[in-house]
Amino acid sequence: MSRLAASKPAELLGDPLSADAVGQALSVLRGIVKSCYGPAGRLKQLHNGVGGYVRTSSQSSAVLGQLCATHPVLRVVLASVQSHLSHCADGGLFTAILCCHLIENFRSLSVAPCTVVRVSQHLLGLCMDYLRSEGCACRVSVDFSHVETLLCLVRSILTSKPACMLQKPEVDHLAILILKAFMFTVPCHVDTRAVLGKCVIVPVKGTRVVDSTVLPGLLIEMPRMQLAAPLTVKRTGSNVVKTALFCVSMAGDCFSPEEGTVAVQQGVSLELAQLTQLLDIGKQLVKDEVGLVVCQKVIHPSLKQYLKENSVLAVDRAGLALMEPLTLMTGSKPIASIHLLSLNYGSLQDVCVESFASKHFLHLIPNDTAVCSLVLCNRNETAWHELKRACEAAEHMLQLTVKEPLALLGGGCTETHLASYIRHKSCSLPTSSFEDLGCSCTQYLLVADGFCHALESVACSLNHDGGETLTDMDYGHCWFVPSAVPSVSNWSELVSRCGCGINGNTVNLSWRLLQGQAGSAVRQGCPKEPPGKAADLLTLDCFAAKCSGLQVALDTANLILDLSYVIEDQN
16 A cells, blocks of 8 residues: 555645745746747747647647746746636737736835725726727728728738748738628528627648639538549439538448347348338438538448449548538538438538549538538648637627727837827826825826837847837837837838838937836826828727737736735745
8 A cells, every 4th residue: 555645735735826936937937938939920839848749829728738837936927827818819919018017017116005096997998998089190990881990900910820831912801701601601681689600621732822712612622433423412402502510420430339239030130121211211311302411520331332223422521520510511410310300401502513623522512601611721731720710810800890890000119109198197187086086196107107018029029130129109119120220300201101001201200219217207198199091001990909909918927926925826
């Protein structure tokens, strides 16, 4: 008998934020996520340390999912960011960088944590009220009757993922395809219970990105031998292909031991009885003029041959993932039992064969385009997987934009603009507001400065080449100066367009460097709205994702600031 070790008492750590280990851990995490941020972000190679698949990525869903944090504070940050990603699918790096900077800036203040929490929540409220107001100068309305703004949103997602290794023509091609695929999923007839359709990504690796395409309906990969003969599919009198879906095995399997004991009379073959029942189902399908049978699992070869002889196309091993789009596309409910055959059939407009590179597909063409297939191509497997995640994020972002048709200026301009707005509001706040918040004017300004510097630090994280990062004092936008340029007073000669691309007029603008540390007072006027909006040049961020990231980052920072003890089980 092995010896039992005595249980150890739990470790109690008081005032965890004062420990140097917290600052070091946050600094390491901030360095990792900051280096991945933006179109020029540095790639990371991820593996489990004992061999196996090596993944190259800069996306937050990949990088943060591979991090194994031991410190409780980091675990809270990572869990919050991953929760944000599960809802918004993008903006994880923004949320993580902002959260780390907020914690570092706030913990360095000589202000009580409870006061910091109250003031920062007030500042967040100012930001949210401004972003949702009609007078917000960093917000763009999205009109679904014009595709320019939507294409800008999709392009911004794709260009922010450098591991996809896309060139500009490829980005433009994919942006159109993703938008076209999304439009296929929008129902033509909207009612109170309208739901979006489904876009299925079909992998084709080792080919050019520009070979990617979008097709209405569903592509099911098939062996070349099965599609060698001319395709003949039975049609009904109304010239449609009647469809039956099965989510149960049609292989004639005998009962498994887990299902209990089966009593069989002497001389009766259970396998033959199962096959007879399957063939009876086949006769019923032929009688009902079914032209296509799709089974999630395996179809018995004899049944498949019988269906083929009667011009019924049989597809097996479709898999669970395709059953939902098949149900949505055909209107048929999957039949779950071969003993009780439901006559709930669906229909398709047509069935044909498509080929891409060395792959061959059965193309199911629906009566309605609620389901579509995005044939996604890329040069190698690593770049393809990264591109797939980027396309899924772009699709999710478009779905969020349908619910809230707004976008925010990208390229760091929303962050610097918000910082300018908060600085302006902080200087004009009435005395009664300080009393309501239970703080002095000095404490409020200190917290506001730390909040604004955190926002500006996110914008600075987009610059990976060592150049200066500026903001103008008129519009509060972000501007990047090329590296290896001598420091001069006339920055207008070195910058041509702001980070989001909306403002290219640098004449008579006043500039401020963004590398200053928190605690340096900056007076800021109310930022103005830029004079023009060139929609085809904009870098845009998803409104819902950015607002959620801002909320999650501050709430997580406040939660960590309010920690008094960490109790950790040592057993």
